[in-house]
Amino acid sequence: MQAACRLLDVAESGYYHWRSRPPSQRSIRHAWLLEQIRAVHTASRGTYGAHGVHAELTLGLGISVGHNRIAMLMARAGIKGPPGNRRPKPKHQTPTAGDMVNRSYTLSQPNQLWVTGIERHEAFLNPAVWKDTATGRSQPIG
The missing domain is CATH 1.10.10 (Arc Repressor Mutant, subunit A)
Structure with missing residues (x-):
């Protein structure tokens, strides 16, 4: 015990005091x-x-x-x-519109198909815009 106390730089009396101390x-x-x-x-x-x-x-x-x-x-x-998360993450419950134009956005004449979405104009996002798919012309809603 003396060698261990000397190696750890602990006094022997302190070790015995610690050992007899109540929890x-x-x-x-x-x-x-x-x-x-x-x-x-x-x-x-x-x-x-x-x-x-x-x-x-x-x-x-x-x-x-x-x-x-x-x-x-x-x-x-x-x-x-x-292990792991046993609960599945919730699915996206927001109803979405179906594809009403079958992803065919190019038309030959203006004013046949107008779509809306979020448009980025410089540093701003503008969600209130109608866009003519034939001409690419945007028009604010309202």
Whole structure:
């Protein structure tokens, strides 16, 4: 022990004092929280990650604890939820108009087909414009 204390530049008396010291309140709370985390994780059949465990502890059991502490204790103990995001990202639900001109935008005579969209004019975007597909002429709406 003397060689290790000399190598680490620690007094032997400090080492023995540290060894006989009772556990701190934080380490006691961490040990208790880890038991709670394991219980919740086991009850969820391993499907809860840090977010689910945190929600169950705070909302379900009324334990006041931060998410980062739960994540840190789970990482130290090697407790993980399932990999990846199990929920699919929501699909775009906005209805869109069908292709009413079958992508045929070139016409021989003016005023046969007018389309609208966002037009870039210098540094500004102008969404309120009608455009004649035959001539390329733009006309403001309204």
